[in-house]
Amino acid sequence: MDWREPRLDLATQRLRDIRAWVREKRGWGPLPFKSKTSYAESHLLYRTARLLGPGNYADVGVYRGASTVCLASGLYDGGHHGVIYAVDYFADPEMEQDDFCDNADTPGRLQQHFDQHFPPEIQLKLCPGESSNIGFSLDVPFKFVFIDACHTFEGCMRDYVAWERLVEPGGALAFHDTNLPGVAQMIRQIDSHWDFSQQIYSTKLFIRK
Numbered sequence: 001m002d003w004r005e006p007r008l009d010l011a012t013q014r015l016r017d018i019r020a021w022v023r024e025k026r027g028w029g030p031l032p033f034k035s036k037t038s039y040a041e042s043h044l045l046y047r048t049a050r051l052l053g054p055g056n057y058a059d060v061g062v063y064r065g066a067s068t069v070c071l072a073s074g075l076y077d078g079g080h081h082g083v084i085y086a087v088d089y090f091a092d093p094e095m096e097q098d099d100f101c102d103n104a105d106t107p108g109r110l111q112q113h114f115d116q117h118f119p120p121e122i123q124l125k126l127c128p129g130e131s132s133n134i135g136f137s138l139d140v141p142f143k144f145v146f147i148d149a150c151h152t153f154e155g156c157m158r159d160y161v162a163w164e165r166l167v168e169p170g171g172a173l174a175f176h177d178t179n180l181p182g183v184a185q186m187i188r189q190i191d192s193h194w195d196f197s198q199q200i201y202s203t204k205l206f207i208r209k
Contacts (some may be wrong), residue, residue, distance in 0.1 A: 001019065005094030013038030013201045021047070021055060028070040028078040033106075034146075035066030041203045042070050048144055048172055049074025049203070054081050054099070055168075056142045060159055061149030061176070062088035065105055065110045071123050071144070081121035084157045085136075085142075086110060087149070090128045115185065142166045148176035156186040164191070167208050174205045 008168055016022055022079045023042055028046040035042065049057060050070045050117035057075075059068045068086045075082045114124040127134045131149040145163045156175070167173050171196065177183050179202045187204060194206040 010098040014108070014184070015043050017198070018043075023031045025077065031066045032071065033066040033069060033109070034064040036063055037067055037070075038078070038201045039086040039195070040178070040200045041065065044174075044188075044198075044200045044203060044205065045070040046077075046147060048174070050078035051082075052143045052172065053078060054143075055171075056083050056140055058084065058085040058087060058135075058142055058145040058163060058166075060087045060135070060145060060147045060163060062086045062090070062106060062110075065113075066144060067105050067148065068110060068124070069113065071146070072118055075122050078119055082143070083123045083125050085125045085127050085138075087127040087129075087131050089130070090126075122167050132158035132162040135159065135166065138166060140166065141168040142171060143168065144172045144174070146174045146176065147195050151177055151180045151182050153182035153185045157189075158184050160186060162192070164194075164208075169208050171208050172205055173208065174203055176203050178204045 018040060026043060031042065041139065045067055050209065057071045059071060062068055068084055071084050078082055088103065092126050111124060145167055147159050147161055147163065164173055175183055175187060178187060193209050195209060197205045197207050
């Protein structure tokens with residue numbers, strides 16, 4: 001995939017402000033799930049999967065599942081097969097209320113959506129639990145990992161160390177909420193084998209050399 005395009009360092013969440021994308025198909029919308037990503041960021045996820053092609057993708061920090069569906073929609077519109085790893089605590093009842101999103105119904109709703117809207121070649125793999133522990137437990141290559149789980153410096157660093165090692169050369173890694181101090185601090189320490197590609201609103205995308 002050729003990532004040579006203008007670096008879009010945009011302080012906007014409006015897709016219409018990105019001229020290069022405004023006429024592209026928006027296969028991710030309207031989103032059937034509540035989202036914390038902007039329209040422009042949703043299109044970035046969709047576009048990344050559509051262009052990167054077949055393989056494994058990880059949505060680390062699922063919330064209600066919108067970003068997971070964006071990735072699957074990109075694979076579908078690109079005519080690709082792949083597996084989307086959806087990683088989240090999913091409202092673990094053993095955790096304190098303030099420590100997790102109220103998204104206990106997300107796994108069932110996501111699976112139903114995949115069964116109804118995507119072919120068997122696009123699979124959903126639900127991964128409940130602590131995101132870095134799940135990353136460290138895997139030994140499979142990924143085309144793309146979207147990190148949007150813990151936003152403290154320590155938590156984001158654990159997710160980065162756990163997941164970035166799995167991204168294959170030419171693959172991509174993105175961070176959401178990069179305006180938050182902990183995430184911004186972590187990104188300043190990203191390894192030299194990653195090239196910054198572009199920023200869309202609060203999401204920064206890197207390509208593995």
